Amino acid sequence: MSVIDDLASEFARLPGIGRKTAYRLTHHLLKVAPEEACRLARAIDAMAERVRRCSICHNLSESDPCEYCSNPARDRTTICVVEEASDIRAIDSSGGFRGLYHVLGGCLSPLDGIGPDELNVESLQSRLDENVREVIVATNPSVEGEATAAYLHKILDPRGIRVTRLARGLPVGGDLEYADGVTIAQALAGRRVI
Amino acid sequence: MFLQRLSLQNFRNFRDEKVEFPEQGAALVGDNGQGKTNLLEAVYYLEIFRSFRGARDEQLIRFGDGHFRVAGVLEGAGGAERVEVAAGYSRDGRCKKVTLDGHEPARVAEGIGRVGAIVFTASDVEIVAGGPGARRRFLDIILSLVEPGYLSALQRYRQILAQRNGLLRNGASLPELAAWNTGLVETGSEICRARARWVAERQASFARYCQRISGGQPTDLKYSPSVPAPSESQGHSAAGGDEWRQAFREEIGRQSERERRRGVTLVGPHRDDLNFRLGDDSDAVGLRSFGSAGQQRTAAVALRMVEAESLRAARGWRPIIMLDDVFAELDPPRAERVVGLLGAEEWGQVLVTSPKPSEFGAMGDSLPKYRVVNGRVRRL
Numbered sequence: 001m002s003v004i005d006d007l008a009s010e011f012a013r014l015p016g017i018g019r020k021t022a023y024r025l026t027h028h029l030l031k032v033a034p035e036e037a038c039r040l041a042r043a044i045d046a047m048a049e050r051v052r053r054c055s056i057c058h059n060l061s062e063s064d065p066c067e068y069c070s071n072p073a074r075d076r077t078t079i080c081v082v083e084e085a086s087d088i089r090a091i092d093s094s095g096g097f098r099g100l101y102h103v104l105g106g107c108l109s110p111l112d113g114i115g116p117d118e119l120n121v122e123s124l125q126s127r128l129d130e131n132v133r134e135v136i137v138a139t140n141p142s143v144e145g146e147a148t149a150a151y152l153h154k155i156l157d158p159r160g161i162r163v164t165r166l167a168r169g170l171p172v173g174g175d176l177e178y179a180d181g182v183t184i185a186q187a188l189a190g191r192r193v194i
Numbered sequence: 195m196f197l198q199r200l201s202l203q204n205f206r207n208f209r210d211e212k213v214e215f216p217e218q219g220a221a222l223v224g225d226n227g228q229g230k231t232n233l234l235e236a237v238y239y240l241e242i243f244r245s246f247r248g249a250r251d252e253q254l255i256r257f258g259d260g261h262f263r264v265a266g267v268l269e270g271a272g273g274a275e276r277v278e279v280a281a282g283y284s285r286d287g288r289c290k291k292v293t294l295d296g297h298e299p300a301r302v303a304e305g306i307g308r309v310g311a312i313v314f315t316a317s318d319v320e321i322v323a324g325g326p327g328a329r330r331r332f333l334d335i336i337l338s339l340v341e342p343g344y345l346s347a348l349q350r351y352r353q354i355l356a357q358r359n360g361l362l363r364n365g366a367s368l369p370e371l372a373a374w375n376t377g378l379v380e381t382g383s384e385i386c387r388a389r390a391r392w393v394a395e396r397q398a399s400f401a402r403y404c405q406r407i408s409g410g411q412p413t414d415l416k417y418s419p420s421v422p423a424p425s426e427s428q429g430h431s432a433a434g435g436d437e438w439r440q441a442f443r444e445e446i447g448r449q450s451e452r453e454r455r456r457g458v459t460l461v462g463p464h465r466d467d468l469n470f471r472l473g474d475d476s477d478a479v480g481l482r483s484f485g486s487a488g489q490q491r492t493a494a495v496a497l498r499m500v501e502a503e504s505l506r507a508a509r510g511w512r513p514i515i516m517l518d519d520v521f522a523e524l525d526p527p528r529a530e531r532v533v534g535l536l537g538a539e540e541w542g543q544v545l546v547t548s549p550k551p552s553e554f555g556a557m558g559d560s561l562p563k564y565r566v567v568n569g570r571v572r573r574l
Contacts, residue, residue, distance in 0.1 A: 007339040038297065051283060108357075108370070108374075109357060110358070110361035110366075111356060111357055111360040115361075116367075116370060125408045143350050144357065146375070146376070146377050147354070147373045147374050147376070147377055150372070150374075151369060151372075151373030152371055152373075152374050153372060154369045155369055180300045181304060181342070181343075182301075182343075182346045183290065185342070185343050187344075194470065
């Protein structure tokens with residue numbers, strides 16, 4: 001196997017990339033300046049070398065504790081629980097949340113053999129000192145995400161911590177006409193007085 | 195709305211066939227195995243995007259081909275409205291594609307119920323005489339078509355049920371089980387409430403149809419939920435979502451020990467049933483065990499009539515009625531009364547099939563006849 005095939009088969013192992021796209025990417029890198037290809041290689045190398053799990057919140061970061069856990073400006077009374085580290089970026093870039101995060105590493109799914117022991121639930125519980133007043137559960141609105149939220153509520157509520165869930169409803173700036181029926185029905189169920 | 199044009203590509207034994215139907219309907223004649231039922235199956239596929247015979251999409255593809263496509267043009271009275279509903283399935287991608295006037299809806303579920311059709315088949319008797327699964331399937335199909343939110347609740351319920359059963363099989367901790375109970379109760383009580391209300395609303399007309407077909411015997415339709423029905427004294431329909439949720443939660447609490455021992459979910463709409471009872475209240479007997487074949491068939495036809503009535507009420511137009519060789523199953527007086535009933539009511543287009551032209555009776559005489567031979571349809 002040539003080095004070209006080698007690289008292409010590495011690309012093909014990535015999610016969402018098939019054989020054809022893998023070869024297109026490979027040939028693109030052969031066409032551009034060699035420095036550019038090396039820059040990509042270095043970026044991947046550095047990432048693999050330096051990115052670690054944060055020992056507090058399980059976020060992916062270069063530092064341990066991560067930039068959120070070590071930032072003194074963040075609100076330490078609120079923890080937002082997410083399924084994956086990639087969810088943090090989405091929530092944080094909204095600017096609507098200034099507290100801390102906790103990555104579960106998935107959601108409950110008995111059919112896939114995923115129970116509380118497979119998720120970072122215990123480390124969440126150990127983080128809950130007297131400072132923490134609220135846990136916001138930001139798992140996905142799937143059946144499994146909802147069950148995970150219900151589970152967290154079940155185990156955290158007796159400890160006197162306020163457990164909240166992200167609201168569901170219409171996307172901002174979207175056209176009502178194009179929203180799907182399920183979303184509209186949930187938005188109606190969760191309507192509020194103006 | 196009526197079906198004005200139907201085109202079939204590689205569907206069952208049809209290779210590439212286009213048929214046009216008049217507003218009143220058609221009587222399809224042909225020997226066994228020529229494609230009469232397949233044609234009705236294709237029309238109903240455009241209603242629920244599944245086979246009414248319970249076949250998988252893959253099995254609907256013509257032997258040796260890789261995909262099928264069905265398209266129907268529906269027209270309102272006087273050509274006022276026109277909509278094209280199309281559906282296809284390809285074996286390679288295992289993907290189903292549904293379009294409404296050429297546009298793909300965000301979910302397949304959003305496209306269902308555009309045709310407005312009901313099929314009466316000889317195997318409908320299984321709903322009355324067979325296991326409870328067939329009766330739940332009947333309820334699920336009609337309620338998915340007429341009750342907003344029912345289908346999505348049902349899909350979520352099934353997913354939660356599978357996960358919860360997985361948990362019970364492997365020995366569940368109580369807090370973990372409780373986490374799944376929340377969703378089970380939430381979606382399950384939606385389903386129970388919709389089923390209870392539908393049966394309560396349709397009971398009277400079911401009894402009336404039975405009486406008119408059989409010419410006598412009162413027959414009663416009753417919802418028999420696995421969750422003890424709340425506020426029994428006021429009738430099921432009075433119970434709202436909160437009452438059902440409460441009842442469901444309590445029953446899960448009562449059964450939780452047994453569930454953990456047996457390793458399976460024992461309460462919920464997946465264990466519901468419908469009861470058909472024959473005779474007066476004091477000495478009523480179950481139609482399923484004690485009814486004659488004729489009485490069971492009568493109830494099955496009446497159930498479809500009620501389904502059509504419900505669909506008409508929800509859609510606001512007359513549904514297309516499809517009768518797949520049902521007359522052969524009924525004795526002549528009953529068959530006459532069914533024809534009379536269909537003639538008297540405000541139904542839409544009628545598509546009827548039979549191997550014997552003589553069996554259409556009075557109905558067949560008024561409908562244009564089509565012959566189905568080996569996957570080809572020809573107007574006579």
